[in-house]
Amino acid sequence: MPLHQLMIRFENPEYVLLLIPVLAIYLFLFIHAEKNYRKLMRVLSIVKKRKGLRYLILLLKIPLIVLLTLSICTPYVESIEKKPIEYGDIESLRKVPVSIVFLIDVSKSMNYGNRIGDVRTLLSNLIPKMSYKDHVVVALFARDTEVVYEGPPSNFTVKLKAGKRYSAIGDALSFALSYTRASSLPTAVVLITDGGWNYGSDPLHIAPLFKNTPLAVVHVGYGTSSNPDLLREISEKAGGKYYEVNQITLEAVESLTEHLYSEIKYSALRLRGKNYVQCITKDYTTPQILLWSLICILLVLTVMDGV
């Protein structure tokens, strides 16, 4: 069910300042029209008889002026509709910003069978799919984790080069976790590695801490020093998603990246309770009709005293 929120706003609120000179003119005219008023008193017996009615009519002129000024201020009813985003609705997902942390393994083993090349293919297809509102953090890891890019997806130009010693998957996950906890935006983590963990903290101990942070584990390559089982286990423990990237799955790179992006973005938004889009509609007609109906009624009432 879409949630609604209604608010009355003004397009030109500065025109409310007109009230000061207009009320001043009204007072000036009122004082100077005293003669005419007495003459009318003789003609309009109803006003003559009831003094209270006269004061009421005089007082009604003030709201009349206020309403006319409000009408000039162009009031409108702003209705904010919060539509929940459906799973897979990429168009709606693109309207809401998230931060995505890419943890890319650049250890020596990533050079085997052109694994790093597959990562390049994956990223070159995934990054353009992201919304310009998104925030991208690219951290390369081997023994240490180093942030090499931070900013909008459109400016991403990192040259990936593997060949460093060790592969500290657990440390990289810890880094991503602390980063996501500090981020004000809903954040998701994408771990891209061959799974050849051989340094630092145990990733299986870190994985359960990802229960409130979406994690996509992307396994690249096969054969020597590739460990898909470890990555599957990390993904299971973190409650995340597991993806295989190799020459065969890259045949469907479009579908793969679309699936990955939509999955992590939706999860990131859902976990922060921000999986909705705001639709703002402005209604100028209803307040103007209401104002002018009141103005017309007041006008008829106030002309009774003839001033």
Added chain:
Amino acid sequence: MLSRRITRILPIIVLILALFHLSTYFLPTNRGGEDEINIPRLFVKAIELQNSSNTILRRIKTGLTPNKDLIHSICTEGPSISEDITSFYQTLGEGDLAKKLKRAALTYEKAIRASIISANSSSTIATAIKGLHETLSLADMCRVDEALETWREIKPVVLEAIDKLEDTLKVLIRGDPKSLLSNEHTQVYEDNMKLITELLSSLKEASKTMELIEEYSSEFKKVCEGGEACSSLKQKAGGLKCTGCLGYLIASIKSKILMTSQGGRGTGGGAGYAPPSTDD
């Protein structure tokens, strides 16, 4: 003196003008022109409905339920627009301009007819896509028996969806998008063809994948347990095309079957995993 003359002449002028206005009201007007004016509107409406059909198909492609309002507008407005375009087509005579208009009208009519077919069958196509996504995901997770059970349930819906998409494509192929009166219209028509083709190939390839798993269920279970697939399964899996919206799942299953021969599955993880010396 002058004002008196004016007061006499003015009513006469007003009277003459009023009579002239009344007489023109009863003059016959060119009714044929009205129909001609409506034709561009019909063409635009036809493309507008085809654009709505594209929106529905895009939603289906991403696994979302089709928009009911759009389906309703295509199904209610579409038939009358199609009829009007057909009757306009029949009134056209000979000549270069008439030929061009005939070709355009025919294509607009095809656009509307294809939109009606795809709108009518949108819920079937959406169910087929969702069902296939589910069954392929189960197979990818090696839950083979559950995957096959789901596949047997949705198979008739998938076949019906393939039939409907083929019907839609047959209609669209008969039109000539280049003959449409605006480049934007051509774009919408071509987008519609592309979406239908993509959905059709997705459904066909996903069905092929599931049929393969059904045929070689015991072999596939062996693959899931870390064994190697037999050569005929590998050969058939090699022929699967990883296209369309279900492409990744098909590719993932295909790689599961084919990668076994290359020693890619499970080098032993967790506590027993020994890091390679080359990575140090």
